[in-house]
Amino acid sequence: MALVSTDAIVLRTYNLAEADRIAVCLTRSAGLVRAVAKGARRMKSRFGAALEPFTLIRLTFYERENRELVSISSAEIVRSHFNLAAQLEASETLAYMGELVSEFAPPHQANEKLFRMVAACVEALEISAGPARLVLRYFEVWLLRLAGLFPDVRSCAECGTRLTEGDTAHLDIEVKPHCHKCSRGPATRLLPETQRTVIATQQLPPGEFAIKFKELSEESEAQLAELTHRLIVRALERRPRTQVASSR
Ligand SMILES: [Zn+2]
Secondary structure, X not given: OEEEEEEEEEEEEEEEOOOEEEEEEEEOOOEXXXXXXXXXXXXXXXXXXXXXXXXXXXXXXXXXXXXXXXXXXXXXXXXXXXXXHOOHHHHHHHHHHHHHXXXXXXXOOOOHHHHHHHHHHHHHHHOOOOOHHHHHXXXXXXXXXXXXXXXXXXXXXXXXXXXXXXHOOEEOOOOOXXXXXXXXXXXXXXXXXXXXXXXXXXXXXXXXXXXXXXXXXXXXXXXXXXXXXXXXXXHHOOOOOOOOHHHO
């Protein structure tokens, strides 16, 4: 049995047997892990509030070969987000993020970029940097991008032409961007403002992104939401279970 100690974000928890809980965590050094917290549901649990969703913790666990579940040895709070749980929009957003990360992140594979991105989005919600729904869009774009599923909206997928505002992307049904010449069949024209917004996700951290685009037109916001939703549904082969009221 190997003892592993790493920073982790608690994504969600569920009950196991009479007194235990399973915490699904995104860890910095071991990727997604499902960790058993023995006795976590007892009144005087040694875990206290450390396993509340989206708490940043220092997690120490035993990893057993060929076992998907790991056992938590200790969990110490690094940063808690209790006030977020009390806000409806933020807590819905977090639940949605938790569902998607646990679907998209491959188990036991470290992904530093994903870890930092999720932590930064939670922090942006915590300090209420711009509207929560924009933090959510940023999260979706990056989650898809890190999974290799988000198109590069700056160039044509066929001929490689740079797509500028005069010739914005025409997205086909597979959400592949094409220039005007290469576009065939039914396509949606990516609004220049939506394209700028997508490009900005690569240039700004989530908080600054949400502040900068808080005046984004309803049309572009709807297009961006529709785009990420389509790609997510395609990847999961179903709609996400968690609904966020404000997102669409
Ligand atoms: Zn082309």
